[in-house]
Amino acid sequence: MSPPPLPPFSVIATVRNEKESIAAFVDSLLAQTLAPAEIVIVDGASTDGTLDILQRYARDGHIALISQDCNISEGRNLGIAAASHEWIAATDAGCRAEPDWLEQLARAAVGEEAPDVIAGNYAFETHNDFELASVLATDAPDREDSDQARYYPSSRSIAFRRSAWNTVGGYPEWLYAAEDTLYNIRLRELGLRFTFARDARVWWRPRQTLHGLYRQYFNYARGNGRIGLALYGYWSNIKTHGYVAGFALLGLLHPGFLIAAIAVGVSHVRRNLWPQARLAGPRTGRAAMIWKTLWLMEVVRVAGMHGFLAGRSDRRKDPRFIREQLAWMGRDSLETEPAVFGWQARLLVVASVAAAAFIAWQRT
Numbered sequence: 001m002s003p004p005p006l007p008p009f010s011v012i013a014t015v016r017n018e019k020e021s022i023a024a025f026v027d028s029l030l031a032q033t034l035a036p037a038e039i040v041i042v043d044g045a046s047t048d049g050t051l052d053i054l055q056r057y058a059r060d061g062h063i064a065l066i067s068q069d070c071n072i073s074e075g076r077n078l079g080i081a082a083a084s085h086e087w088i089a090a091t092d093a094g095c096r097a098e099p100d101w102l103e104q105l106a107r108a109a110v111g112e113e114a115p116d117v118i119a120g121n122y123a124f125e126t127h128n129d130f131e132l133a134s135v136l137a138t139d140a141p142d143r144e145d146s147d148q149a150r151y152y153p154s155s156r157s158i159a160f161r162r163s164a165w166n167t168v169g170g171y172p173e174w175l176y177a178a179e180d181t182l183y184n185i186r187l188r189e190l191g192l193r194f195t196f197a198r199d200a201r202v203w204w205r206p207r208q209t210l211h212g213l214y215r216q217y218f219n220y221a222r223g224n225g226r227i228g229l230a231l232y233g234y235w236s237n238i239k240t241h242g243y244v245a246g247f248a249l250l251g252l253l254h255p256g257f258l259i260a261a262i263a264v265g266v267s268h269v270r271r272n273l274w275p276q277a278r279l280a281g282p283r284t285g286r287a288a289m290i291w292k293t294l295w296l297m298e299v300v301r302v303a304g305m306h307g308f309l310a311g312r313s314d315r316r317k318d319p320r321f322i323r324e325q326l327a328w329m330g331r332d333s334l335e336t337e338p339a340v341f342g343w344q345a346r347l348l349v350v351a352s353v354a355a356a357a358f359i360a361w362q363r364t
Contacts, residue, residue: 003110004110005110006034006103006106006107006109006110007085007086007087007106007109007110008037008085008087009034009036009037009085009087009088009089009102009105009106009159010036010037010038010039010040010080010083010084010085010087010088010089011029011036011038011039011040011088011089011090011091011102012039012040012041012042012076012079012080012083012088012089012090013025013029013039013040013041013042013079013090013091013092013093014041014042014043014044014072014075014076014079014092014093015041015042015043015044015046015050015054015092015093015094016043016044016045016046016050016093017046017047017048017050018046018048018050018093018094019046019048019049019050019053021093021094021096022050022053022054022093023053024096025093025094025095025096025097026039026041026054026057026062026063028095028096028097028098028099029091029097029102030062031099032097032099032100032101032102032103033099033100033102033103034100034102034103034106036089036102037084037085038064038083038084038085039062039063039064040063040064040065040066040079040082040083041054041063041064041065041066041079041093042066042067042068042070042075042076042078042079043065043066043067043068044068044069044070044071044072044075045067045068045069045070046067050093051067054067064082066078066079066082071173071175071176072092072155072171072176072179073170073171073172073173073174073175073179074171074173076090076155076170076171077170077171077173080162080165080170083162085162086161086162086163087106087109087159087160087161087162088159088160088161088162088165089102089105089120089158089159090155090156090157090158090159090160091155091156091157091158091202092155092156092204094204094205095122095156095157095202095203095204096125096202096203096204097201097202097203098200098201098202098203100199100200101120101157101200101201101202102200104120104197104199104200104201105118105120105159105197105200107197108159108195108197108200109159111195113193113195114193115193115194115195116160116161116163116164116187116192116193116194117153117158117159117160117161117164117184117187117192117193117194117195118153118158118159118160118194118195118196118197118200119149119150119151119152119153119157119158119194119195119196119197120153120157120158120159120197120200120201120202121144121149121157121196121197121198121199121200121201121202122154122156122157122201122202122203122204123201123202123203124139124203124204124205124206125203125204125205126205126206127205127208129289129292130208130209130210130292131205131206131207131208132284132289133280133289133292133293133295133296134206134207134213134296135206136276136277136279136280136283136284136289136293136296137276137277137293137294137296137297137299137300138206138217138296138297138300140276141276141279141283144198149196149198150194150195150196151184151188151194152181152184153180153184153196154180155171155179155180155183156202156204157200157201157202158180159197159200160187160192164187164192167187167190167192168183168186168187168190169328171183172324172325172328174320174321174324174325174328175223175226175227176219176222176223177219177220177222177223178220178222178223178224178226178227178229179223181223181224181227181229182227182229182329182334185229185334186328186329189329210299213296213299213300213303214299214300214302214303215303216303217300217303217304217307218303218304218306218307218310219307220304220307221234221303221304221305221306221307221308221310221311222307222308222310222311222314223307223311224307224308224311225307225308225309225310225311225312225313225314225315226311226312226314226315226321227321227325227333227334228315228332228333228334228335228336229334229335230335231335231336231337231338232335232338234304234305234308235338237272237301237304237305238305238308238309240264240268241268241301241302241305243261243264244261244264244265244268245261246261247260247261247264248261269294269298272301273294273297273298273301274294276293276297277290277291277293277294277297278290280292280293280294
């Protein structure tokens with residue numbers, strides 16, 4: 001029996017200010033072993049010359065181009081609305097698709113699982129030790145064999161039926177970050193069928209500077225804070241770091257508290273960072289990468305706490321986030337606030353504030 005024919009796919013992508021990489025990105029889509037039925041690219045009002053490059057591809061008939069000031073969710077929804085086919089493959093500028101990326105997605109579409117959503121895969125293109133360490137610090141070694149790969153695909157490598165997109169009401173346009181996470185969660189909540197296409201891979205380069213990495217994970221966590229995702233994990237992380245800071249401050253009054261701060265910090269590293277960081281040595285053949293990875297894991301955690309608190313603050317200051325989420329999915333938060341801070345934590349806060357006030361008074 002011959003294999004079933006592969007369905008036509010519309011490929012959609014969003015872009016803003018990717019002048020250096022946009023041609024390589026579009027060329028990788030044009031070089032697919034399974035040609036896209038159409039390529040729709042939404043430019044979010046680029047100012048660096050990206051739009052000029054895209055207009056040349058559009059004039060040659062290679063892509064359909066939409067240029068409009070919009071965020072990522074709005075851009076994806078614009079592209080999908082303009083596309084012509086039932087199957088939509090989504091990716092992002094800044095990536096480079098493997099030649100068989102779309103073919104692998106299409107083969108999964110006609111597979112036995114009869115999916116509504118196909119989680120594609122991704123890999124990292126690193127150019128130096130910082131970028132390599134940032135990948136080792138943020139990408140779980142077993143990601144491809146976990147539920148994360150199947151049920152939480154990045155929208156830089158995903159395909160879904162238009163009917164699935166319609167069912168959830170499109171990407172949530174009020175979110176700047178975590179929009180694809182919330183979209184995936186809602187797809188699953190509504191019973192849409194997922195599968196993982198391991199070999200449908202795009203490549204992308206991680207952030208090239210410490211500031212860029214910090215901002216990336218700040219924004220991810222800010223989005224999570226706005227939608228109420230992973231609340232216990234964030235608050236527990238904040239509590240642990242608060243203990244370290246509080247005991248360290250009290251250590252200015254008595255060295256015994258410094259010992260307590262060190263003990264809590266070491267416990268945090270051993271439980272939360274070391275299990276992944278220690279794998280960096282065997283994975284790269286260089287023991288020094290363990291310490292670079294460990295450092296960046298902590299930077300990412302700090303960025304996450306910072307962004308999460310900003311996201312929770314956003315919810316309090318702007319009721320639009322609560323109102324929009326309630327209208328989009330029927331509830332205003334993915335999780336309820338956990339009871340993380342007991343009397344011990346509250347006592348430490350009071351003692352730390354008192355210690356700081358006492359030290360300031362002594363210095364006057």
